[in-house]
Amino acid sequence: MKIAFVVFDKLTLLDLVGFYDPVTRLRTMGFLPELEWDICGLDKHVADDRGLWLRVSRVGESLSGYDVLFLPGGIGTRKLCSHRPFLDWLATGKNIPLKASVCTGALLLGAAGFLENRPATTHPRLLDELKAYGAHVSSARIVDGGDVVTAGGVSASLDLGLYIVERLAGENAMRRIATQMDYPYQPSPEMLLVCPA
Amino acid sequence: MKIAFVVFDKLTLLDLVGFYDPVTRLRTMGFLPELEWDICGLDKHVADDRGLWLRVSRVGESLSGYDVLFLPGGIGTRKLCSHRPFLDWLATGKNIPLKASVCTGALLLGAAGFLENRPATTHPRLLDELKAYGAHVSSARIVDGGDVVTAGGVSASLDLGLYIVERLAGENAMRRIATQMDYPYQPSPEMLLVCPA
Numbered sequence A, B: 001m002k003i004a005f006v007v008f009d010k011l012t013l014l015d016l017v018g019f020y021d022p023v024t025r026l027r028t029m030g031f032l033p034e035l036e037w038d039i040c041g042l043d044k045h046v047a048d049d050r051g052l053w054l055r056v057s058r059v060g061e062s063l064s065g066y067d068v069l070f071l072p073g074g075i076g077t078r079k080l081c082s083h084r085p086f087l088d089w090l091a092t093g094k095n096i097p098l099k100a101s102v103c104t105g106a107l108l109l110g111a112a113g114f115l116e117n118r119p120a121t122t123h124p125r126l127l128d129e130l131k132a133y134g135a136h137v138s139s140a141r142i143v144d145g146g147d148v149v150t151a152g153g154v155s156a157s158l159d160l161g162l163y164i165v166e167r168l169a170g171e172n173a174m175r176r177i178a179t180q181m182d183y184p185y186q187p188s189p190e191m192l193l194v195c196p197a
Helices: A013-028 A084-091 A105-111 A124-131 A156-169 A171-180 B013-028 B084-091 B105-111 B124-131 B156-169 B171-180
Strands: A002-006 A036-041 A045-047 A053-055 A068-071 A098-102 A142-144 A148-151 A192-194 B002-006 B036-041 B045-047 B053-055 B068-071 B098-102 B142-144 B148-151 B192-194
Touching: A002 A013, A013 A068, A013 A098, A013 A156, A013 A171, A013 B013, A068 A105, A084 A105, A098 A105, A098 A156, A105 A124, A105 A148, A142 A156, A148 A156, A156 A171, B002 B013, B013 B036, B013 B068, B013 B098, B013 B156, B013 B171, B068 B105, B084 B105, B098 B105, B098 B156, B105 B124, B105 B148, B142 B156, B148 B156, B156 B171
Parallel strands: A002 A036, A002 A068, A068 A098, A098 A148, A142 A192, B002 B036, B002 B068, B068 B098, B098 B148, B142 B192
Antiparallel strands: A045 A053, A053 B053, A142 A148, B045 B053, B142 B148
């Protein structure tokens, strides 16, 4: 099992890290000892939307072959939604069986053509923009379309991470990781929309 | 107003970023336009506890002169708690009027001598270790001792960030930032212990 965490300039770092923390605990806490991941981008470094620099571990390589593709959001998505080299690169992940996003990361999934006729969500203020990509939009906090799972604004990253943990490794793993994370919250049933492909 | 975000090898990135996101929105959303911050460390780069590399923006300089000192936790704290050069460096922040930590970041505050006879918390499993530094430990999610505010395990970073936002800029700023972050949760009253110096 291998995850591609996609990064780019002016991403919102918490979109990424709120998901990365619970999901990578699948390996560090022993639930999926074979789990691997890369920080994937088109440049050696990216700076988040507030100036913090990260190193990209896999630069400019095809996204095919991963099992999970993750896209954070951030103001940087606005330019990338019409940036052909970036979208062509994302398209190399077309066959990844599970694609996930937080906040405006969904706009990138949309711009890459992955959301046509698929249920999806994004930041509550940007649902109309997401609709333009042919998505069936919902204001739920997490929308699980089977092959594509999208979440709302930045703080939904933790809930999405735990949701994907449960999909990949079951409820017991999710509960133990949430306890280790000292996370006392969970989305109420109406915050979740599940409509498999 | 200037914040020092301290980083070190094998930090838990979400401890940092869950706090950094709401607090830096004080500037990006216009509540404290003069707010500045640095990513402070003893090396040019640090790698988090799962291998992601960050760039340090202020390397090896004194921590005096900041208004807020923030310490994340992570497995890297265990070594640093007895690493004299690191503790000597932290001691340069002794006069910073507001010190804050998430998870095992509190152990670093303790090892630096900042928690003697002060109320504090850390990850629920490590309260006894924190006690060894002379802290009056509590299992509350956020413990506000006035000059030192500590929080529990990693997911408490968001709650602590919003709590500090409210302390620095008021309830309206906190509510607007929480809404922009799409954060539907808040700590219940019994998760919070306020005992000013």
